[in-house]
Amino acid sequence: xxxxxxxxxxxxxxxxxxxxxxxxxxxxxxxxxxxxxxxxxxxxxxxxxxxxxxxxxxxxxxxxxxxxxxxxxxxxxxxxxxxxxxxxxxxxxxxxxxxxxxxxxxxxxxxxxxxxxxxxxxxxxxxxxxxxxxxxxxxxxxxxxxxxxxxxxxxxxxxxxxxxxxxxxxxxxxxxxxxxxxxxxxxxxxxxxxxxxxxxxxxxxxxxx
Amino acid sequence: xxxxxxxxxxxxxxxxxxxxxxxxxxxxxxxxxxxxxxxxxxxxxxxxxxxxxxxxxxxxxxxxxxxxxxxxxxxxxxxxxxxxxxxxxxxxxxxxxxxxxxxxxxxxxxxxxxxxxxxxxxxxxxxxxxxxxxxxxxxxxxxxxxxxxxxxxxxxxxxxxxxxxxxxxxxxxxxxxxxxxxxxxxxxxxxxxxxxxxxxxxxxxxxxx
DNA sequence: CCTACCGATCGGTAGG
DNA sequence: CCTACCGATCGGTAGG
Numbered sequence: 001x002x003x004x005x006x007x008x009x010x011x012x013x014x015x016x017x018x019x020x021x022x023x024x025x026x027x028x029x030x031x032x033x034x035x036x037x038x039x040x041x042x043x044x045x046x047x048x049x050x051x052x053x054x055x056x057x058x059x060x061x062x063x064x065x066x067x068x069x070x071x072x073x074x075x076x077x078x079x080x081x082x083x084x085x086x087x088x089x090x091x092x093x094x095x096x097x098x099x100x101x102x103x104x105x106x107x108x109x110x111x112x113x114x115x116x117x118x119x120x121x122x123x124x125x126x127x128x129x130x131x132x133x134x135x136x137x138x139x140x141x142x143x144x145x146x147x148x149x150x151x152x153x154x155x156x157x158x159x160x161x162x163x164x165x166x167x168x169x170x171x172x173x174x175x176x177x178x179x180x181x182x183x184x185x186x187x188x189x190x191x192x193x194x195x196x197x198x199x200x201x202x203x204x205x206x207x208x209x
Numbered sequence: 210x211x212x213x214x215x216x217x218x219x220x221x222x223x224x225x226x227x228x229x230x231x232x233x234x235x236x237x238x239x240x241x242x243x244x245x246x247x248x249x250x251x252x253x254x255x256x257x258x259x260x261x262x263x264x265x266x267x268x269x270x271x272x273x274x275x276x277x278x279x280x281x282x283x284x285x286x287x288x289x290x291x292x293x294x295x296x297x298x299x300x301x302x303x304x305x306x307x308x309x310x311x312x313x314x315x316x317x318x319x320x321x322x323x324x325x326x327x328x329x330x331x332x333x334x335x336x337x338x339x340x341x342x343x344x345x346x347x348x349x350x351x352x353x354x355x356x357x358x359x360x361x362x363x364x365x366x367x368x369x370x371x372x373x374x375x376x377x378x379x380x381x382x383x384x385x386x387x388x389x390x391x392x393x394x395x396x397x398x399x400x401x402x403x404x405x406x407x408x409x410x411x412x413x414x415x416x417x418x
Numbered sequence: 419c420c421t422a423c424c425g426a427t428c429g430g431t432a433g434g
Numbered sequence: 435c436c437t438a439c440c441g442a443t444c445g446g447t448a449g450g
Contacts, residue, residue: 035244036329039429051431052435060429090410116325120245147409154411158392158400164385165378165401172377173370183367191367192374199408200356201299202363248445260447261419269445 017056017066020046025063030109034064034120064117065125071107071114072132078103079139089147094193096143100170101189104177111174137167166196226265226275229255234272239318243273243329273326274334280316280323281341287312288348298356303402305352309379310398313386320383346376375405 024045028037039060043050057063082099083092104111118129140163147153156162169192177188233254237246248269252259266272291308292301313320327338349372356362365371382397 033244033328035242038427040427049436050429051437051439054430055435093409119242144409151411153409156400156404156409158397161382161385161392161397162400162404164381167378168381168384169374169376169378172373172381175377176370176373183370188367188370191365191371195365195371195408196404197408197410199404199406200302200353200362200365201406202360247443249443258420259445260421260423263446264419 018046021053021056021063022066026067026110026113029064029067029117030112034060034113034117061120061122061125064113065121065129067110068114068118068121068129069132071110072129072136074103074107074110075100075114076132076136076139079136083139083143089143089150089152090197093140093143093147093153094190094197096140097170097193097196098186098189101173101185101192104170104173105179105185108174108177108179111171115171115174137163140167227255230262230265230272231275235276235319235322238273238276238326239321243269243322243326270329270331270334273322274330274338276319277323277327277330277338278341280319281338281345283312283316283319284309284323285341285345285348288345292348292352298352298359298361299406302349302352302356302362303399303406305349306379306402306405307395307398310382310394310401313379313382314388314394317383317386317388320380324380324383346372349376 021042025037025042028041028045032041039053040050043053046053078099079096082095085092085095087095118126118133121129141160144153144159144163148155148159173188177185230251234246234251237250237254241250248262249259252262255262287308288305291304294301294304296304327335327342330338350369353362353368353372357364357368378401386394386397
């Protein structure tokens with residue numbers, strides 16, 4: 001019994017939001033973006049008349065908000081859990097990156113919407129999302145600062161900018177990641193983590209140029 | 210004398226596209242995104258009536274195409290020039306990243322539109338942009354491959370994915386870079402290049418944990 | 419560059 | 435969940 005069903009006999013309760021509406025909205029928003037997807041497109045995908053959608057959602061924006069809020073929460077929960085260990089900071093950073101790529105691989109379309117379309121929200125919803133967004137960024141910032149404090153990572157100038165670059169690079173994977181390829185999320189995550197931790201430079205002394 | 214003025218007496222020539230239209234379009238698309246900016250918003254910003262815009266542009270999409278095409282060409286030209294040296298690949302990679310951040314700092318709004326809104330173009334324009342986009346990505350790919358071949362850079366698994374991550378990280382700077390801060394584009398570029406080349410790990414032997 | 423306007427489509431609602 | 439419809443706004447055009 002779901003939460004919504006439990007409260008089914010209280011007055012004016014909106015029925016359970018059918019999965020198919022959220023699923024099709026994620027797919028359409030992810031493919032074509034929020035402003036160009038009309039409620040008529042969504043209703044066709046769901047298989048009901050346009051007006052019928054409003055028995056389940058209060059507005060188009062509320063639907064976007066649901067997707068974005070849940071999308072970023074997925075990341076916060078998975079990364080929080082992955083980095084909450086007693087391991088060294090470099091190990092925790094890698095674990096965070098792995099968790100990130102795992103969520104991304106499992107929710108690629110929702111990730112595009114979450115990180116690329118939150119600015120279509122109105123001021124109130126947008127500011128609520130920015131709080132979550134800050135929590136998400138701080139997860140990586142905290143690990144990096146731990147690593148610098150403990151001496152495992154070197155102090156980098158422009159740490160914030162560097163971390164935003166890393167986060168941008170990770171999220172951009174939503175635009176090109178394809179689960180059909182043999183590249184596992186963990187494999188890609190480890191490749192990225194290796195570059196971040198050890199750099200692209202070859203060990204000294206074996207240049208041919 | 211501009212190109213358009215030279216051909217001013219040939220039949221059916223469209224007049225010079227006024228700078229103010231392109232400038233305001235970049236600003237509005239960058240701030241609020243292409244689909245939610247109406248031609249009436251643009252006409253208000255320019256200071257003419259909505260219909261008057263069509264004396265200068267053929268369609269809203271043509272205006273977006275102009276911005277995107279010119280935007281990505283800015284990057285291709287600057288990065289091409291920066292990496293066309295006889296230096297070692299790691300030096301050329303850094304030079305490319307510096308050039309990238311320099312263009313980004315000078316055209317932040319246009320960069321947002323260029324890399325974030327090209328998918329609002331129709332199929333024909335979109336495929337032309339994807340060709341340019343590929344050229345742009347290949348600039349970094351070529352330098353990295355040179356570096357690996359010459360032994361300056363180590364062979365990394367998922368090289369393409371890694372480079373796309375780097376590019377994503379660089380472009381994401383358009384969302385947070387603020388020229389008012391004292392961080393120069395070169396300073397940020399060097400910080401990012403240092404992490405990429407040398408990694409975040411501290412030199413061995415000085416952990417406190 | 420303006421006035422005046424076109425058909426199409428938008429998010430959303432009333433009433434069943 | 436449906437039918438029928440609302441006012442508002444969209445990109446773009448005709449004719450000057």
